[in-house]
Amino acid sequence: MRLSRSLVPTLKETPAEAQIASHRLMLRAGLVRQTAAGIYAWLPAGWRVLRSIAQIVREEQDAAGAQEILMPTIQSADLWRQSGRYDAYGPEMLRLKDRHERELLYGPTNEEVITDLFRQSAQSYRQLPQNLYHIQWKFRDEVRPRFGVMRGREFLMKDGYSFDLDYAGAVLSYRRMMLAYMRTFQRLGLKAIPMAADSGPIGGDLSHEFVILAPTGESQVFYDAAFEENDYTGGDFSPGSEADLARFFELMTASYAATDEKHDEALWAKVASKREGRGIEVGHIFYFGTKYSDAMGLSVAGPEGKPVAPHMGSYGIGVSRLVGAIIEASHDEAGIIWPDSVAPWRAAILNLKLGDAACDAICEDLYAKFAGDALYDDRGDRPGAKFADADLLGHPWQIVVGPRGAAAGMVEVKRRATGERQELSVEAALALVLAAPRSCGS
């Protein structure tokens, strides 16, 4: 994109409503604008980031054997009456009426809809197991939306649901999703830690939240630094192998990890290499047995011909929240530092002297070769403003084209994450930047 033709409204000063780093930077970098409390419009740069994250989530879900679908945002109140949650859910649910006075709601989650879909479409245990997910906007009428996109009322979420014949199958589905999640977060440049969470009435150890460390996190978390050493994308674990999944699950549960509610000082004392800090929850998975199957009459013919209620699990990732969470985990005084995999553009091209024949030619050439994956700062502004905006926007690479070097075919390449700069020929710069990974581990 050419910056001169783009809606990337960067701000020098911080809007008063933004208190935490990610919110401030998202506003200042022109990623989003607020339209109402907890509701945001995504501008070009922010939307590109959101799409990249969703795409990585999608790829890992697909790789784990899940199928993507799309369920509507508007749901019928009837389904929620069947599950018994229509009254139970409370004022967080946005309730609507259509012109015929039919009761509708803006979906805060999709267990009811997916269970209904599945009971209409699956008749035999032979169709199990299945795992279905979608990436869709949710609405929860939070009492107090805050932290920008991290606790909005409207938010983009990946929610997935598994259906298995029995508990043993559900455990496999659960572990497979857990692996997919760890791979997803790793590809997003995050060190996410799975922490045992309250699993509700079903009990057992089958509920985990995935937490990343960031100073502005909402809860205190404690974990063994061993987690940070693991590599999930390298091929050590195959989602299709029960043995691999068992080994993976063992790895995930062997080391200490807990949020403040479940923190155990005695166990913590034994951890050799401690990590402690504030945590942001970016995902949550759980197994809930036949709760919805029973409530909503979902059953399939079992091996003996008798009806069996499938065991279900559900798996959530806060896609829009991740934008804020990634920024919380990766920024400095100057702005955002995007991981390569989700940056809105791979590189910024800064033309320090618009109108200079050599500068213009090099920039246009570079811009064409990036095939859309670069933001070309072709504004007539002063260099200082370009540098500041590029740092703020957090492009992994900046290619600085100025009159001093341009005549000799030289440009400066800056790596945002490290601040390293080097003088290179145009060809070398291009080779360096294009060789860098854009999406790791896929």
Place this chain on the structure above:
RNA sequence: CGGGGCGUGGCGCAGCCUGGUAGCGCGCGUGUUUUGGGUACACGAGGCCGCCGGUUCGAGUCCGGCCGCCCCGACCA
């Protein structure tokens, strides 16, 4: 929902106590200048002071009501 605070050009704010021609910085436009980490100067555009009502000769300012937004707490992907 309890407690606190704030609504004034795009952004950050002053003005309100003590009513009398709406101001500053940034940004934006034009020109000159400058250009390698937010250049300097000049000129200029841009505001129903959140909304409704009241008091008054006169309301951004005082009074009442409403709406919106932020922060702290309890709750949540």
